[in-house]
Amino acid sequence: MVEWSDNERAIIADVWSKIDVGEIGPQTLARVLIVYPWTRRYFGAFGELSSVAVVLANRKVATHGRVVLNALDVAVRDLDNIKSAYSHLSSLHRYQLHVDPANFRLLADCLTIVIATKFGAAFSSDVQSTWHKFMAVVIAALGSRYF
Amino acid sequence: MTLSSKDKQLVKAMWAKAAPKAEEIGHDVLTRMLSVYPQTKTYFSHWPDLSYGSAPVRNHGRKVMGGVAEAVEKIDDLVGGLLTMSELHAFQLRVDPANFKILAHNLLVVLAKTFPVDFTPETHVAMDKFLARVALALSDKYR
Numbered sequence: 001m002v003e004w005s006d007n008e009r010a011i012i013a014d015v016w017s018k019i020d021v022g023e024i025g026p027q028t029l030a031r032v033l034i035v036y037p038w039t040r041r042y043f044g045a046f047g048e049l050s051s052v053a054v055v056l057a058n059r060k061v062a063t064h065g066r067v068v069l070n071a072l073d074v075a076v077r078d079l080d081n082i083k084s085a086y087s088h089l090s091s092l093h094r095y096q097l098h099v100d101p102a103n104f105r106l107l108a109d110c111l112t113i114v115i116a117t118k119f120g121a122a123f124s125s126d127v128q129s130t131w132h133k134f135m136a137v138v139i140a141a142l143g144s145r146y147f
Numbered sequence: 148m149t150l151s152s153k154d155k156q157l158v159k160a161m162w163a164k165a166a167p168k169a170e171e172i173g174h175d176v177l178t179r180m181l182s183v184y185p186q187t188k189t190y191f192s193h194w195p196d197l198s199y200g201s202a203p204v205r206n207h208g209r210k211v212m213g214g215v216a217e218a219v220e221k222i223d224d225l226v227g228g229l230l231t232m233s234e235l236h237a238f239q240l241r242v243d244p245a246n247f248k249i250l251a252h253n254l255l256v257v258l259a260k261t262f263p264v265d266f267t268p269e270t271h272v273a274m275d276k277f278l279a280r281v282a283l284a285l286s287d288k289y290r
Contacts, residue, residue, distance in 0.1 A: 034268040035275055052269055109252060113271065116256045117263035125179040125199070128256065132183045 002137050004079050011130040015115065016076045024114055025069030026062035030055050031110040032103075039103055068107070075138050083141040090145035101143040108135040148276050155222050157273035162219045164265055165258060169216070172257050173208030174200075179253045187246060211250070218281045225284035237288040244289065247282035254278065 004012075032039050033055045040049045046060040055061055071089065075082045093099045112131060116123045150158075165172055178199050180187050194203040214232060221228025236242050255274060259266045 031268050031271060035272040056268070112252075113255055113259045113266075116259035117266060120260050120263060123256075123260050125175075125182045128179055129183045 002080075002082070008130045008133065009079060011127055012076060012079065012134050015119075015127060015131055016072070018119070019069075019115070021066055021069045021073075024111070024118065025065035025067070027065070027114045028107065028111045029061055029065035029068060030058075031114060032107050033061065035110060036103075036106050039106065042097065042099060042103075069111075072138065075134070075141070079134075082137050083144055086138070086141035087145060090142050093142060094146050101139075101146055104139040104142050108139055111135070148279055150222065150273075150276055150280060153269075154273040154276055157270050158219060158222065158277045161258065161262070161265065161270050161274060162216070164262060166216065168261065169212040170205070170209055172254075172261065173210075173212035174205050175208075175257045175261075176250065176253045177204050177208040177211065179256065180250055183253070184249050187249060190240070190242060190246075215254070215281070218277075218284070222277070225280050226287050229281070229284040230288070233285050233288040236285050237290075244282060244286040247278075247285060251275070251278035251282065 033043070033049055034052050043049060043061075043064075046058060046064075048054045049058065049061070074085050078085050093101075112128070112135070115131070116128075119127075181191070181197055181204070188197060191197060191203070191207075194201075196203060198204070217232070218225060218229060226233075255266075255271065255278070258274065259271075
């Protein structure tokens with residue numbers, strides 16, 4: 001069972017409230033595809049992903065970025081039950097999407113970096129620590145059906 | 148993961164912007180590493196004070212940034228250029244190489260928050276590749 005202090009709950013809610021999913025989602029997924037190009041293996045149906053400019057302009061990437069980031073809302077709203085809340089998503093990633101769970105950390109790292117570009121100094125080390133813990137729990141939950 | 152000439156150009160450009168703020172950045176990177184990844188504190192049990200603003204943390208941030216600056220200068224031959232640093236980390240400091248990734252991530256976060264416009268996706272990938280190569284060079288003498 002993960003334990004969250006009141007301060008951590010407040011920080012997570014605050015960060016989430018300031019995130020515009022429509023903006024951050026697309027930027028995050030684009031960075032994943034650019035910084036870790038092997039992740040393109042999962043997006044054969046998205047068309048052209050061969051250069052930075054093309055990834056940034058790709059509408060399917062943008063749409064999917066929003067889908068992925070919207071799914072974090074489930075976790076934010078139910079911090080005490082993330083593992084069970086993501087059980088279905090974990091099975092989906094394992095048995096249908098066949099995604100290597102190493103990729104969850106890559107996405108989390110890119111999301112953290114995009115948030116840092118948006119928040120600047122407001123992304124203090126306390127906020128980063130709490131956000132990192134939250135992402136670690138999300139990552140573990142998404143990997144929970146892999147074994 | 149070879150560094151193309153474009154990557155090297157982007158790394159040098161980013162570093163030129165970061166260099167004047169090296170002290171502040173180094174301090175921020177170290178502070179974050181110690182608080183977001185508390186297992187890294189195990190390497191600093193000999194410091195009396197690990198808090199934000201403490202002298203050991205500031206000094207060490209400066210040292211680490213100096214090391215990265217040296218790596219930028221020797222970007223064309225990291226293994227050869229960082230040989231002494233590798234020996235230091237291998238035989239004296241004995242830092243588990245997993246921690247190089249952690250430090251790298253925190254440096255990227257601090258660059259992102261300090262230079263949100265300059266830290267484009269292209270610069271991000273170039274810096275990430277560069278730091279991965281630095282980590283490899285630093286681990287070269289480990290075994």
